[in-house]
Amino acid sequence: xxxxQAQIVTRFAPSPTGYLHxxxxxxxxxxxLFARGRGGKFLLRIEDTDRERSTxxxxxxxxxxxxxxxxxxxxxxxxxxxxxxxxxxxxxDMLARGTxxxxxxxxxxxxxxxxxxxxxxxxxxxxxxxxxxxDPASFPEAPYTIRMKAPRVGQTIISDTVQGKVTINNDQLDxxxxxxxxxxxxxMLAVVVDxxxxxxxxxxxxxxxxxxxxxxxxxxQAMGWDIPVWAHIPLIHGPDGKKLSKRHGATAVGDYQAQxxxxxxxxxxxxxxxxxxxxxxxxxTGQALExxxxxxxxxxxxxxxxxxxxSTCGWHIAHADDAALLQExxxxxxxxxxxxxxxxxxxxxARALYCVKDRAKTFPELLEKAHxxxxxxxxxxxxxxxxxxxxxxxxxxxxxxxxLQNASWTKEDLEPILKEAAASHGLVFGKxxxxxxSALAGRTATPSVYDMMLVIGQxxxxxxxxxxxx
RNA sequence: GGCCCGUUCGUCUAUCGGUUAGGACACCAGGUUUUCAACCUGGUAAGAGGGGUUCGACUCCCCUACGGGCUGCCA
Numbered sequence: 359x360x361x362x363q364a365q366i367v368t369r370f371a372p373s374p375t376g377y378l379h380x381x382x383x384x385x386x387x388x389x390x391l392f393a394r395g396r397g398g399k400f401l402l403r404i405e406d407t408d409r410e411r412s413t414x415x416x417x418x419x420x421x422x423x424x425x426x427x428x429x430x431x432x433x434x435x436x437x438x439x440x441x442x443x444x445x446x447x448x449x450x451d452m453l454a455r456g457t458x459x460x461x462x463x464x465x466x467x468x469x470x471x472x473x474x475x476x477x478x479x480x481x482x483x484x485x486x487x488x489x490x491x492x493d494p495a496s497f498p499e500a501p502y503t504i505r506m507k508a509p510r511v512g513q514t515i516i517s518d519t520v521q522g523k524v525t526i527n528n529d530q531l532d533x534x535x536x537x538x539x540x541x542x543x544x545x546m547l548a549v550v551v552d553x554x555x556x557x558x559x560x561x562x563x564x565x566x567x568x569x570x571x572x573x574x575x576x577x578x579q580a581m582g583w584d585i586p587v588w589a590h591i592p593l594i595h596g597p598d599g600k601k602l603s604k605r606h607g608a609t610a611v612g613d614y615q616a617q618x619x620x621x622x623x624x625x626x627x628x629x630x631x632x633x634x635x636x637x638x639x640x641x642x643t644g645q646a647l648e649x650x651x652x653x654x655x656x657x658x659x660x661x662x663x664x665x666x667x668x669s670t671c672g673w674h675i676a677h678a679d680d681a682a683l684l685q686e687x688x689x690x691x692x693x694x695x696x697x698x699x700x701x702x703x704x705x706x707x708a709r710a711l712y713c714v715k716d717r718a719k720t721f722p723e724l725l726e727k728a729h730x731x732x733x734x735x736x737x738x739x740x741x742x743x744x745x746x747x748x749x750x751x752x753x754x755x756x757x758x759x760x761x762l763q764n765a766s767w768t769k770e771d772l773e774p775i776l777k778e779a780a781a782s783h784g785l786v787f788g789k790x791x792x793x794x795x796s797a798l799a800g801r802t803a804t805p806s807v808y809d810m811m812l813v814i815g816q817x818x819x820x821x822x823x824x825x826x827x828x
Numbered sequence: 829g830g831c832c833c834g835u836u837c838g839u840c841u842a843u844c845g846g847u848u849a850g851g852a853c854a855c856c857a858g859g860u861u862u863u864c865a866a867c868c869u870g871g872u873a874a875g876a877g878g879g880g881u882u883c884g885a886c887u888c889c890c891c892u893a894c895g896g897g898c899u900g901c902c903a
Contacts, residue, residue, distance in 0.1 A: 373903045408902055465901070482829055482899070503901055521833065530831050530899080538901040545903045569832060569898040592834075592896085599895070627840095630852090634841050637851045656841075659896065663839045666853040676866085717865045727865080776862095791862035803864035 366398030367559045370424075370431070371438075371549065373405040374416035377610035378423035380662070381564065381594040381602055384628045388591060388655070389562045390429045391629065395647040401556055402431035406439045407548050423611040426689075427621050428643070436556065438548050445543030448551050448581065449504045449536045457580035458536060460502040461489045484532040504537035506546075506576060514572040519589040519652045521565065526572040534573055546570065550577040558586055562652075565590040589652050592632055592659040599661060606662070615693040618721030620678065620686055623671030630670075631660040640673045672719035680711050683724075690721035699732070706731040706813065713809040730799035730810050737822055743796040747826060751793035754783055756827045759820055767816050769808045776807070797826035 368389040372382050393400040402424070406412035421435065452458035463471075468485050475483035487505060509528045516524045536547035543551075553561060561571075568590045578585045596606035603609065614624055625643055633656065635649040675683065684704060691698050699707060710731040718724035725732065739747060758779045765771050780790040794807045798819065804810060811819045 371903090375903075405903060411902075461901095468901090484830095484899075524832065526832070532899085535901050540901080542901085544901070549903085564897090565833065566897050567903090570903095572832090590833085595896080597839080601896070630840065632840090636842065639840090639852045658834050660841090661839065663853070666840065669853055672866090714865095716867090723865095780862095786862085788862045795863065801863090805864085807862065 364559065366393055366396050367401065367557045368393040368398065368562055369401040369403055369553070369556060369558050370429075371403040371405050371552075371563075372420050373408065373411075374413060374420060375408070375411040376416055376419075377612055378420040379602070379609045380611060380614075380628070382420075383423060383427060383611045383624075384594060384631055385563055385591065386424060386429050387427065387625060387628050388589075388633070388650075389560075390431075391646055391650040392560065392562060392652065395650050398559075399432045400429070401433065401436070401558070403436040403438055403552055403556070405545065405548070406437055407442070407543060407545060409439070409542075412439070419610075419612065423615075426615050426693075427611065427625060436552065438552060441548070441552060441555075442542055444555070445548050445551050446537055446541055449543065449547060452506070452536065452577075452580050453504060455580065457507050458504050459487075459490055459492075459507050459533075460497065461487045461505045461533070461535070462498055462500050462502045463487050463489065484530070487533055490533060501539040503535045503539050505533040505535050506573070506580065508533050508573070508576050514575050516568070516571045516575065516588055518568070518571070519587060520655045520657060521568060521590055524568065524572075526569065531573055531576070536577070546573055547577060550574050550581075550583075553586060554578070554581075554583045560587045560589060560652075562589040562591065565592050589655065591655055592657060594631060595659050595661045597661055597663065602662070612693070615690065616695075618690045618694065618723070619667065619671050620674050620721070622678065623667070623674035626674060627667045627670045631662075632656050640670065642677075668719040675718050675720075675724060676716040678715070680708060680715075683711060683715065684708055687721050687724065694722075703732045710805075710809075710813045713805040713813070717805075727805065729801070730804055731813050733800070735822060735825060737797065737800040737825065739796050739800040739826075740802075742802045743800055746792035746796040746802070748793075751790075752827045754779060754785075754790060755793060755797060755823050759823045759827070762816065762820055762823070765816070767812065769812065772808055772811060793826075794823075797823050 370382075370386040370389050372378065372386075378386075390400045392398070404417050404420070406417070417435075424431070449458060453460070463485075471485055472483055490505070490507065508531050512528050514526050514528055514531070516526070518524055534546050535544050537543055571588050571590065575585060594602055596602050598606075611624070615621075622643060625646065626641060629646050629650070630639065633650070633654050635651075635654050638645075638649060641649070678686075684707065687707070688698060707725075707728055710728045714724060714727040717727050758776070761775055761779070762772075765775060776790060776794075777787055780787045791807050792802070795802065795804050795810075798804070798807065798810050798814070814822075
């Protein structure tokens with residue numbers, strides 16, 4: 359096997375300030391697909407340098423979301439905060455190289471600077487630190503930040519796989535702070551150092567970072583490090599085209615699990631949001647791994663469409679392996695904080711799957727369709743179903759019941775018995791099916807009566823029919 | 829305000845200068861059917877607007893409009 363190409367390394371780097379939202383999940387999926395599909399590594403880094411907003415609960419929620427989606431990462435999740443000494447060392451290295459400088463300006467100084475600029479007519483001004491070229495002899499005994507000594511003329515060009523060549527004029531960029539006055543690193547520094555140290559070759563992330571890529575490029579250059587391949591993907595918007603927020607309802611991946619969407623369906627749907635491979639719409643994760651590539655990523659933001667998500671999920675439930683479906687149903691119930699199925703119910707559900715799995719788009723729907731199998735006597739008919747159980751129907755059911763005693767309980771055997779029962783009363787089969795449905799399930803919408811009888815079995819069928827005739 | 833990015837059916841998208849602009853979801857109609865689904869067949873529906881370049885633009889360039897992002901000692 360020829361291995362001339364260096365191994366691909368991608369990463370997902372969420373900040374633990376909340377749950378894993380759907381946009382982050384897609385970013386993680388793209389990184390995962392790209393790395394896993396090419397024998398590369400997919401790493402996870404928690405960007406927890408903001409101590410005020412980062413919480414262990416959020417980290418746990420993110421890991422949980424990724425696990426549910428089946429996006430496994432290589433090695434341990436890296437805590438960015440724990441690497442702060444390394445980041446600080448790099449900041450000082452930059453100082454030594456002359457690509458960074460100590461800045462003694464305070465937050466008040468900066469605010470005053472901006473106010474003065476605005477008063478002078480500028481609508482907005484990037485801060486120009488007076489300490490950039492100051493004589494070290496003039497340095498006060500005071501806290502300082504370390505700022506990047508960014509070039510003020512010329513341009514920085516980002517070669518982005520998705521966005522193409524993006525040129526930013528350097529006068530747009532300020533001397534960003536890389537080390538805060540409390541000696542903790544900022545994101546701009548930490549992200550570059552970590553990506554470099556972790557050997558990340560491809561940075562696939564939201565295009566809200568596109569401008570940041572220019573500033574980060576300067577850090578790479580200042581340190582003489584190789585710049586990774588950039589791939590800035592468009593954000594996901596809500597159904598109304600606005601930036602995704604809580605206002606749009608479910609934005610946390612945990613919500614989707616609790617609502618009963620299968621993980622495979624989520625992966626499929628999310629993969630198609632902003633990425634396409636010809637007309638491929640429905641595919642397994644294995645197929646996605648083979649097809650996925652950066653070239654298929656689009657440049658415009660996508661909106662969430664729950665109908666399509668449902669449709670996609672329906673296909674995945676219908677095509678899922680029964681054992682996996684059973685297991686994921688249990689996972690759904692736990693996530694939704696619902697009581698688990700009893701062992702008997704699980705067995706019945708397993709037997710019912712063949713006639714309900716291609717009718718359900720979500721797990722609650724699957725359970726609803728399998729209600730006839732999961733419920734137990736007494737069967738209480740809902741109002742609409744009760745109408746079908748009139749005196750005449752009950753009479754027919756009563757005649758029918760003894761004949762079922764000797765049936766061999768296959769569809770082939772049952773069919774003539776039911777057909778004949780209907781015919782002997784001059785009824786089309788449909789007229790008999792309605793009361794049967796009512797007696798067996800208590801509902802008007804169910805799987806076929808034959809399927810229900812086969813699933814619940816001979817004894818239970820006869821018991822339900824008898825009960826309905828009392 | 830400045831800078832950056834984007835704009836094909838309602839939605840997700842295909843198209844990499846020459847197509848009756850294709851597919852999927854949704855929707856509508858029909859079929860199948862013991863109900864509900866599922867399924868099958870068909871249909872409605874799109875290049876934001878304006879200028880160029882070109883024999884020929886959805887595709888390349890410019891302007892406008894609209895949407896989004898960045899502009900923090902947040903990430």
